[in-house]
Amino acid sequence: MAAIEMSHIVKRYGDGFPAVNDVSLDIADGEFMILVGPSGCGKSTLLRMIVGLEDITSGDMVIGGKRVNDKAPRERNLSMVFQNYALYPHLTVYENIAFPLRLAKAPDAEVKAKVEQSASILELHEHLQRKPANLSGGQRQRVAMGRAIVREADAFLFDEPLSNLDAKLRGQMRAEIARLQRRLGITTVYVTHDQTEAMTLGDRVCVLKKGVIQQVASPRELYEQP
Ligand code: ADP
């Protein structure tokens, strides 16, 4: 059974041309899937429909074997990392990472253990009492990832998570995300318009154009194409 199954997904904003047009795509358990394509091709819209931040006009979204079309984000057990990180400026690194556990009303001892474990995986333990404003771009990115991994989500969703970093840091964080995904073995959907990210990070790449899937292939298959 696929972790995420999309069949004939359509998204129409207003009465214009569909932003996502009849997309059918299965993402396997533990797979790292890249959604790539030019600006405006519908990548973010598709990702937001998976996480539940955008209504689906028609089609079926099935996650973990359950149809989730009408389920709110909090009912889907997914972790999303946003482009701007969406950290809470008034909260410490510790509380930013703890946030999903606080929402779930986890006991303090469990929060502490899990936050410390996430912080240790992401090498953030020295920064737990700092506020986001006092962190570098790479550290903020790590806090956003810490918040994503702190609870056992069914999948990670990334929306251009590296676009606010400089080239050097981007390369470093790219390697970190790849390592983290392999270590946790968690189903991942990653949106990017960056060819290097698309060709180096994923098990498979889904190429979108004007809301339609052009191709789904491994980086190797794409690379070997004439
Ligand atoms: P991408 O992530 O590939 O850049 P998007 O999913 O953001 O593409 O956008 C796909 C299309 O849908 C674009 O034509 C965009 O202008 C349109 N669109 C995105 N969000 C909205 C919205 N909230 N209202 C109306 N149109 C939107």
Ligand code: ADP
């Ligand atoms: P509400 O039910 O109050 O509308 P939501 O559950 O839609 O709240 O989302 C609340 C906030 O959490 C929003 O700012 C949204 O961007 C963010 N959010 C929603 N789903 C996720 C997720 N899976 N991971 C991380 N942040 C999320």
